[in-house]
Amino acid sequence: MRQIACDTADRGEPASIFSDREVLADALTRYYTDSEPQSLWVAESEGRVIGYLAGCFDDERYQRLMAWRVVPAALARAIARGALGRRETWRLLVAMVRTWRSGGFPPRVPLEHYPAHLHINIRQGFRGQQIGQQLIARFVEQVQAAGLSGVRAGVHEDNLPARRFFERMGFTVLGRQPVTLPDGDTYRTHYMITFGRRVIH
Numbered sequence: 001m002r003q004i005a006c007d008t009a010d011r012g013e014p015a016s017i018f019s020d021r022e023v024l025a026d027a028l029t030r031y032y033t034d035s036e037p038q039s040l041w042v043a044e045s046e047g048r049v050i051g052y053l054a055g056c057f058d059d060e061r062y063q064r065l066m067a068w069r070v071v072p073a074a075l076a077r078a079i080a081r082g083a084l085g086r087r088e089t090w091r092l093l094v095a096m097v098r099t100w101r102s103g104g105f106p107p108r109v110p111l112e113h114y115p116a117h118l119h120i121n122i123r124q125g126f127r128g129q130q131i132g133q134q135l136i137a138r139f140v141e142q143v144q145a146a147g148l149s150g151v152r153a154g155v156h157e158d159n160l161p162a163r164r165f166f167e168r169m170g171f172t173v174l175g176r177q178p179v180t181l182p183d184g185d186t187y188r189t190h191y192m193i194t195f196g197r198r199v200i201h
Contacts, residue, residue, distance in 0.1 A: 001042060001052045005029050008121040011159040018092055020083060026074035028119070029054060035065055041138050043122070043131045051122035053135035057146055059111055091182040098180040098187060109174040114150035114196040116143045127161075136169055143199050150198045157191040171195035 002025035009015035032054035039055035056062045083089045155162045174196040180189045
C-alpha cells in the first residue's frame with residue numbers, strides 16, 4: 001500500500017517533489033493504517049495488493065493526529081536521515097507556507113454534511129477494471145452503516161480521469177482551493193477540487 005501511494009501520488013504518477021519515499025508514504029498512509037484500519041480497504045490480485053481505499057470517519061481526529069503525531073514523527077525521521085541538508089526539503093516547506101497564505105488550508109467545504117473522507121489509488125495496469133468502483137462501494141456502505149451523511153475526496157483539477165471517475169460514482173464538486181508546489185527552479189500553483197457524495201439512509 002505504501003509503495004502504491006508513492007507510485008501514484010502525483011495525479012496517478014510517481015511523486016517527484018520529495019525524494020524521501022518513506023516520509024511521503026507516512027504522510028499519505030500512516031494515519032489510516034495505524035489509527036483507523038477498520039476503514040481501510042485493499043484490492044488484491046494473485047496475492048499482490050493492486051489498489052487501496054483509505055477512509056476516515058472522524059475528520060477532527062484525523063486533523064489532530066496528523067498535526068500532532070503523524071507529521072511530526074515523519075519529519076523527525078526525515079531529519080534523522082539528513083533531510084534538512086537537502087534543498088528540496090526547504091523548497092517544499094516554502095511551498096507549504098505559500099499554500100497556507102493563499103487559503104489552500106484547510107478545504108472550505110461543509111464538513112457537517114460530508115464528515116467522512118477517502119483517499120484511493122489503483123496501481124497502473126489495473127485501472128479501468130472497476131476496482132475503484134468496488135472499493136468505493138464498500139466504503140460508502142460503511143459510511144451509511146455508521147449513520148454519516150456524506151463522504152468527500154480531493155482530486156487535482158488537471159487530473160481529468162480521476163474527476164470523471166468520481167463524477168461517475170455520484171460525487172459532485174464542493175469546492176476548489178490552491179496548492180503551491182515546487183516546479184523546477186520556481187513554484188507553480190495547482191488547484192485541488194473537493195468532491196462530495198451524500199449518503200442516503
